[in-house]
Amino acid sequence: MSLIFQPSANIARLKESATLAVAAKARALKAAGLDIIDLGAGEPDFDTPAFIREAATAAITAGATRYTATEGILPLREAIAADANRLLAHGPPITAAEVVVSSGSKQSLYNACVCCFGPGDEVLIPSPAWTSYYEMVELARAVSVPVFGEEANDLKVTAAQLAAAATPRTKGLMLNSPSNPTGAVYTQDELSAILTLAAERGWWVLADEIYLRIAYEGGARSALEVATTRDNLIVINGVAKAYAMTGWRIGWTIAPVAVSRAMTAFQSHTTSNAAAVSQHAALAALGRPQEADEAVHHMVREFQRRRDAVMAVLSAYPTVRYVHPAGAFYLYINVAGFRGAADAGAAFAAAVLEEHQVAVVPGSAFLTPDWIRASYATSESVAVAGFTRIARCLTGA
Ligand SMILES: Cc1ncc(COP(=O)(O)O)c(C=O)c1O
Structure with a gap:
């Protein structure tokens, strides 16, 4: 047949x-x-900068050819935590237990969606937004709720617009600053108002900061610099854009330990660890900040x-x-x-x-x-x- x-x-x-x-x-x-x-x-x-490529070659020679821990090698998770701690404004320092390394920030976003959202949940998506957010939320069987920004505000949404779009089923929101597709950057005050609203309502915030370091006059603020609590915050980042490492496929989340454990379990049944050699390349990028x-x-x-x-x-x-x-x-x-x-x-x-x-x-x-x-x-x-x-x-x- x-x-x-x-x-x-x-x-x-x-x-x-x-x-x-x-x-x-x-x-x-x-x-x-x-x-x-x-x-x-x-x-x-x-x-990709030469010192990173050289570190990867050396790692292969030294035998970085096997499975690693699902959540990523400890030195990389420590380097990611140290890098993030430089931004942190409130709360206890981020530890490696809050970091899960994956095969690209795209996978990290998907892991977070699957673990935090489920059938019937509504997820607010400030729009226009990167095309994959809508699909990932739907793949998690949740409902994507686009919330449109005004052209006069560079298509960024306000906390008031998000509040107006919320229902009792709202479970979280996606944030992306600097934004793909618009290139707009949320100010500290704009981020603060959104993060405060989300904390008050008990919504997950998935803050995709993959373009954080590619920002011009005055730079861009991380949610880690602004948030007064990390209890509902999942920061997603990776090496792809800032370090010109798209093909290496390394991303990560910084999330509460319980969420990190769930994402590790989910990833252990899907892709396991990100490629060992790529993790060592990312370790050079994060662990050698001067270069x-x-x-x-x-x-x-x-x-x-x-x-x-x-x-x-x-x-x-x-x-x-x-x-x-x-x-x-x-x-x-x-x-x-x-x-x-x-x-x-x-x-x-x-x-x-x-x-x-x-x-x-x-x-x-x-x-x-x-x-x-x-x-x-x-x-x-x-x-x-x-x-x-x-x-x-x-x-x-
Ligand atoms: C907003 C945004 N998030 C995430 C990604 C995915 O990045 P990665 O290569 O780390 O999976 C992209 C790539 O285009 C992007 O534009």
Whole structure:
């Protein structure tokens, strides 16, 4: 008997990652010989710093080739705790028992969703938000509740907007500052109001800080700097973006010990430990802060130069509106009304790819169809050329 695949109830509503889909389409067009400017990507274009790569090579030679503890090697968890303690404003120091290392912050987010949320729970998602949050919450069989920010507030949500969207079933919220897709950064006061509300209501806060170190004027605040309690706080971070280590797949959570134990148990039945050699690479990144800071500062300065160059391009097109890019490496551009399309972002993404050979991500991936996301994590000349084409396509210039 031949078996026809019917997706299970677990994944029946699952959508393909729109950002990865754009990257695949751009790659296919490039392979077909077209000269595509790919501004769809969400990863730094730098190589992993040499001292990290060398540490990984040395670790392989020294035998880091076997399973490790599910939650990660102790020196790495200690280095992560020490790094986080530099930010901590209140409460007892973070210990290694609160740290679980996984195969990327994406897995850490998923572990946290599965362990904290379940059927019937509602999770507030300040939107637009990274596409995977909605899917992860739904995969945990909970309900994702998007809460939309105002353009005048750089699409960030306020504590009052979250309170208004809450119900007795609200179990938690996702926070992401600096934000993917908008590049917006929450101020200390904004974070404080949201964290206070969540603590009062007994909601879990999943604070995804993967872009924390990629922030410009004045930097970005961690929830660890602001929260007055860690009882309901799960901070998610990783090496992917700040250290240009996307392919190494190392992320982690800092969470109350009971949550950390549950996530470790869950991970022990799914992926076990993150790759041993990658853990040693991450240990070099976190454990050698002087060298790491030098490398990170160099990359962040470079992102800022490109961001400034791209903003200079757009300043020649005053009708083009975008969220102020205070962090990460994205510009979120308003394309409402483009050629009269209902899904203006999708229409614009198709037009700019076909007519100007630039790949961008439609805002519908982040539940805001009037927008598109374009990344400047590419060389300055490519970014300038790409954003010039975007502005021309949008304004008809
Ligand atoms: C907001 C956000 N969180 C998490 C991730 C995943 O990062 P990692 O490579 O550590 O899984 C990404 C990657 O694009 C992201 O944009």
